Amino acid sequence: MIEILHLSTAGFAVVFVSAFLGALIQGSIGYGLNLVVVPVVAIIQPAALPAAMIVMALPMTASSAFFERGHIHHSGVMWMTIGRLPGVILGTWIVVALESSILAIAIGGFVILAAAMSVVTSRIPVTSFSSAVAGFVAGVMGTASAIGGPPVALLYQHEHGPVLRATLGATFLIGTAMSLGALGLAGRVEVWHWALGLALTPGIAMGFYASLRIHDWLDAGWLRPCVLAFAAFSGFSVLLRGLF
Numbered sequence: 520m521i522e523i524l525h526l527s528t529a530g531f532a533v534v535f536v537s538a539f540l541g542a543l544i545q546g547s548i549g550y551g552l553n554l555v556v557v558p559v560v561a562i563i564q565p566a567a568l569p570a571a572m573i574v575m576a577l578p579m580t581a582s583s584a585f586f587e588r589g590h591i592h593h594s595g596v597m598w599m600t601i602g603r604l605p606g607v608i609l610g611t612w613i614v615v616a617l618e619s620s621i622l623a624i625a626i627g628g629f630v631i632l633a634a635a636m637s638v639v640t641s642r643i644p645v646t647s648f649s650s651a652v653a654g655f656v657a658g659v660m661g662t663a664s665a666i667g668g669p670p671v672a673l674l675y676q677h678e679h680g681p682v683l684r685a686t687l688g689a690t691f692l693i694g695t696a697m698s699l700g701a702l703g704l705a706g707r708v709e710v711w712h713w714a715l716g717l718a719l720t721p722g723i724a725m726g727f728y729a730s731l732r733i734h735d736w737l738d739a740g741w742l743r744p745c746v747l748a749f750a751a752f753s754g755f756s757v758l759l760r761g762l763f
Contacts, residue, residue, distance in 0.1 A: 524715045530563045531718070538722035542579055546730025548743055549675075549684040550668030550691075552579055552723075554637075557665050558630050558753030562760060565623040567715055569614065570708040572665035573699045574716025579723050580695055583688025586731070590681040591689045595650045599671060599690050602651030603697060606658020611701040613663040622663075624761035629664035630754030634747045636669040642677050649674060657690070662698040667691065 521531055534556065541555035553572050560567050584591065617625060643649055653670045661667020671690050675683045702708050 523711055524718055525566065525711050526564055526715070534560055534563060535719060535722045538575065538719045539726040542723040542726025543730050544726075545579060545668075546583065546684075546727045547733070549583070549680070549687045550672045551743075552576055552668075553664075553666045554630065554633060554668070554747075554750040557626065558750065558757050561623055561626050561630075561757040562753075565626075566619060567712065568623070568626055569663060569665035570699070570702055570712040571715040573661075573695050573702070574708075574713055575719045575723065576665065576691065576695050577699075577716075578720050579727060580688050580691035582727050583684050584692050585688075587681045587685035587688070590679075590685040592645070592675075592678075592682060592686045594647070595645055595675070595686055596689045596693070598647045598650035599654030599657065600693050600697075602654030603658035603661075603690075603694050606655040606660075607662045607694075607697050607701050608658075610659045610662025610698065611705050611707075613659070614702060614707055615705050620761060624758055626664040626666075627754045627757030627761060629660050629666055630750055630757060633660065633666050633669040634751040634754065636673050637743070637747050637750075639673055640676070643674055645674060645678075654690070654694070657694060658698070661691075661694055662701060665698075667694055667698075 521528060524531055526534065537556045537559045538552075541552035544551035544555060553576060556575070557568065557572055560572060613625065614622065653674045656670040657667035660670065668687060668691065671687050672683070675686055678686070699708065
């Protein structure tokens with residue numbers, strides 16, 4: 520048992536591997552880190568959600584934004600950040616208002632919703648309004664469940680890979696910092712959340728580094744459906760665990 524992380528050694532190993540795989544996927548297609556990790560953590564240690572996963576995501580989002588910073592769509596990032604603020608407030612209220620067992624069930628629902636949103640292929644014009652709406656939804660989901668990527672990915676899914684990855688990275692970096700700050704003010708971030716999130720960063724770093732080497736090899740045409748199928752299955756597992 521790794522007491523400071525509130526996980527057994529085997530549990531931490533499973534979460535660490537999922538963090539590596541999630542970072543590999545997000546570094547390749549722009550999102551997917553917490554779609555992979557959150558359902559695993561919800562089953563092993565639901566008390567870590569959402570704070571520890573938001574801490575874990577900060578280095579990943581910063582790296583994505585930095586390495587392809589020349590492709591960031593700055594206008595979109597601005598409007599999504601504006602829209603995200605009320606979403607963060609609502610998401611924080613959800614975390615504070617729900618008991619941990621009910622929150623775990625809600626997170627399972629968010630995982631399924633995120634997977635469903637990610638299979639929508641309709642082209643949505645990137646405007647100030649659509650960006651603000653995507654930011655609001657991402658704020659609610661990202662703060663309540665640590666999964667805020669799909670609304671933004673849905674908006675930018677038809678953009679070139681570098682624009683998608685860099686814009687999502689910049690948006691996530693600002694948004695996760697906002698969510699973490701709001702949860703901290705609400706008393707929902709503990710020392711062990713920071714410890715667990717930081718302990719997973721080596722796995723994040725290895726996954727991101729690997730993704731830089733195989734961008735051209737990883738085909739989002741087959742990779743994304745696999746990620747979404749895993750997320751949907753995991754989301755249902757979390758729901759069933761919470762209900763029964």
